[in-house]
Amino acid sequence: xxxxxxxxLRLKVTLEDVDPAPWRxxxxxxxxxxxxxxxxxxxxxxxxxxxxxDFEIGDRKYQMKNEDFWIEPMFGPPVMEVTTKKxxxxxxxxxxxxxxTYDFGDDWAHRVELVSKRPVVPNEPLPRFVGGQWATPxxxxxxPPMYEVFKEARGDAKHPEHDWAKxxxxxxxxxxxxxxxxxxEQFAKLQIQKRRERNFWME
Numbered sequence: 585x586x587x588x589x590x591x592x593l594r595l596k597v598t599l600e601d602v603d604p605a606p607w608r609x610x611x612x613x614x615x616x617x618x619x620x621x622x623x624x625x626x627x628x629x630x631x632x633x634x635x636x637x638d639f640e641i642g643d644r645k646y647q648m649k650n651e652d653f654w655i656e657p658m659f660g661p662p663v664m665e666v667t668t669k670k671x672x673x674x675x676x677x678x679x680x681x682x683x684x685t686y687d688f689g690d691d692w693a694h695r696v697e698l699v700s701k702r703p704v705v706p707n708e709p710l711p712r713f714v715g716g717q718w719a720t721p722x723x724x725x726x727x728p729p730m731y732e733v734f735k736e737a738r739g740d741a742k743h744p745e746h747d748w749a750k751x752x753x754x755x756x757x758x759x760x761x762x763x764x765x766x767x768x769e770q771f772a773k774l775q776i777q778k779r780r781e782r783n784f785w786m787e
Contacts, residue, residue: 588614588672588675589703590613590614590615590672590704591613591614591675591701591702591703591704592611592612592613592614592701592702592703592704592705592708592710593611593612593613593614593671593674593698593700593701594609594610594611594698594699594700594701594702594714595609595610595611595612595621595674595696595697595698595699596608596609596696596697596699597609597610597625597628597629597684597694597695597696597697598694598695598697599629599692599693599694599720599721600683600693600694600695601693601728602721602728602731602732604717604718605718606629606716606717606718606719606720606721606762607716607717607718608625608628608629608713608714608715608716608762608767609699609713609714609715609716610624610625610628610711610712610713610714610771611710611711611712611714612624612671612710612711612712613671613704613710613711614670614671614672614674614675614701615670615671615672616670616671616711617666617667617668617669617670617671618639618646618666618667618669618670618671619648619666619667619780620671620711620780621639621671621684621696622637622639622666622684623711623774623780624711624771624774625684625686625694625696626686626770627711627713627767627770627771627773627774628713628716628767628770628771629694629720630720630763630766630767630770631686631692631720631723632723634687634723635686635687635688635689635690636648636687636688637684637685637686637687638663638666638684638685639666639669639682639683639684639685640681640682640683640684640685641669641673641680641681641682642680642681643680644664645663645664646663646664646665646666646669647663647664647665647666648665648666648667649663649665649666674698674701675701679698681695682695682696682697683695683696684696687724689727690724690725690726690727691727691728692721692727692728709772709775710775711771711774711775712771712775713764713767713768713771715764716762716764716767717760717762718759718760718762719757719758719759719760719761719762719763720762720763721734722734722752722757724752725752733745733749734749734752735749735759737749738750738757
């Protein structure tokens with residue numbers, strides 16, 4: 585089988601179970617691995633990379649296998665090692681559904697879809713943030729149900745949870761603000777990174 589030439593993948597990442605659904609578009613090389621995509625999604629959504637995460641691709645799940653946190657599932661297919669899975673599967677004619685889940689307590693599920701692919705331009709800075717819409721939920725807010733409470737309480741000074749919502753969200757949180765400058769700054773760090781930094785949970 586002929587080896588596929590690396591391509592630049594434009595991916596749309598949409599946070600599920602939230603209405604309206606925050607989404608971000610990014611570009612990343614197809615010869616990168618799932619942990620590199622994890623880093624890009626963290627940067628795009630301004631997550632803090634403080635929790636466990638995994639990818640579900642079709643009927644297979646990919647996780648970081650670490651002896652301190654690893655539990656082999658009793659049912660279903662075996663969980664695969666995430667670090668060796670390259671993004672070149674997006675180049676196939678048929679791409680299975682891809683779900684990235686961050687924080688197994690809050691369970692933030694992100695749907696990852698291929699928008700387009702193109703040849704690599706020599707020396708172009710990647711990964712790259714393209715754009716998006718709607719604010720990111722604050723970290724450790726309690727998942728989609730509590731995010732709805734947060735948004736309602738944040739905008740209503742008389743809401744019984746208003747003080748909590750003001751403290752839980754970052755100071756300049758606004759529903760339609762994606763903080764593109766901050767996101768681009770995070771991507772700039774990824775672009776000059778010579779070697780992928782170890783995940784918080786792997787220290």
